[in-house]
Amino acid sequence: MEPNPAKRLRTAEEEGGEVRESGGGEQTEAERRKTADVSIIMPVHNASCWLEECLQAIVHQDFTGSMELSVFDDASTDESRKVVEGWRERMEDRGISVVISGHSSSQPRGVGFAKNKAVTQSSGRYLCFQDADDIMLPQRVRLQYETSILHPNSLIGCGVQRLPEGSTERYARWINSLTRDQLLTQAYTSHGPTVVMPTWFCSRKLFMKVGLFDEGGKGVPEDLLFFYQFLRQGGSPLRLDQRLLVYRYHEAAATHSVIEETIWKLRVDFLQERVLSQWENFTIWNAGKQGRKLYRSLSLTNQRKVKAFCDVDENKIQKCFYTYEESKERPKPTVPVLHYKEATGPFIICVKLDMTGGVLEENLNALQLREGTDYYHFN
Known part of the structure; x- marks a missing residue:
């Protein structure tokens, strides 16, 4: 799919929720505008209380190339569009071209649609x-642009500052501490x-190659x-270590609307596709609630690959077996429960990261296990 098709290109103006389209015989606004080096893509829905800080930060970018701000207002009922x-x-005085459109339907169409x-x-x-x-720091566009030039097939991220400071502490620490390898190996975690x-x-070329965001609306994890x-x-995902974005936490954030079970199923399916399909058998590290839930969520083929559960909890280990009572198979599947030192890999780790005071990490290191080869986190 070409980013700027010659015919029926959507213009920047929308009326009554419907997009006006141009035929091939007339030049569209997008075609008339000079191509920018960087377009800042901003979906907006009832964000008037934050927009002043957000927009001021864009004006203060130290990037010397050409920039464009592209805003789509997804049925805001506040002053968002007026603020923009x-x-x-x-x-425009700063040299940043501005494209604003939106719709005024009774209901928003969702973040994926607006993006x-x-x-x-x-x-x-x-x-x-x-x-x-959110608020971008002055160097954000420049540093990510320079990195994207060098890594055209990468989705480039950066470190973040959480606001209010200290909110979602474990999540913020995870965002900022992942190694380059872990950007791939921890893609199955709940975060x-x-x-x-x-x-x-990223480059427009890369974005269009991957395809547009899912437009399922509220509750769909389009990202x-x-x-x-x-x-x-x-x-290949990359992250700049510099903290180039003030990432705001508040109860109205779109992330709170995502349905937890939808995320769980996506993660399980991706784990089966990318990891378990390559393994002949494996052990689930956690004989408790999360480990058993993962087991029950697997396909029958992958359930049969589970050779054991392992744990550190003696109460769980003493039970010796886990029986999948809800299974339609006869006899019902029964899986051994072992002490982790007696178990063999590879492992799927169903223990929450950063919640054991370093004990989990010490146990993995003691067994000389390598993330991405001997184990993956699913937690």
Whole structure:
């Protein structure tokens, strides 16, 4: 799919929720605009209380190339669109072109829909995704642009500062501490994409190769679906260690609407596709609730590959076996429960990261196990 098709290209103006389209005989606004080096892609829905800080930070970017701000307003009922329009002159004085569109339907269409619209109407050769409630530091566009030039097949992220400070402490630490290898090996954890969506930067060519975001609306993890498709195509995630984004935490954030069981199923399916399909058998490290839930979620083929559960809890180990009572198989599947020192790999680790005071990590190191070869985290 070409980013700027010659016919029926969506224009920046929308009326009554419907997109006006141009035929092949007239030049569209996107075609008239000069292509920018970087388009900042911003979906907006009822973000007026955060937009002033967000937009001011864009104006203060130290990037010297050409920039464009592409905003799609997804049925806001506050002053969001008015706030953005109020910044148009200041943006253009700074040399940043502005494209604003949206719809006024009774219900928002969702983050995936709004992002796709903002991308479609933009012109930049590179895309910098920006949430309307976050604040980019002055170096963000420049440093991610320079990295993307060197790594055209990579989805580029960056470190973050959490606001309020100390909120979601474990999650923030995970975002900022993953190694380059772990950006791949920890793609099955419950935290979502290892390069977090509010920090994404990539070429338009890469984005269009992966495909548009899912437009299923509220509850759909469009970022995780895109990230998994990116990995399927051999994409290489990267993260700059510099903390280039102030990542705001609040109860109205779209991430809170994602359905937990939807995320769980996506992760299980991706684990089976990418890891378990390559293994003849394996051990689930955790004989408790999460380990048993993973086992029950597996396909019958992969359930039969589970040679044991292992644990450190003597109460679980003394039971000796786990019987899958709900199974339709006869006899019902029975899986041994072992002490972790008696178990053999490879392992799927179903213990929460950063919750054992370092004991889990010490046990893995003592067994000389390598992440991505001998074990993967699923937690």
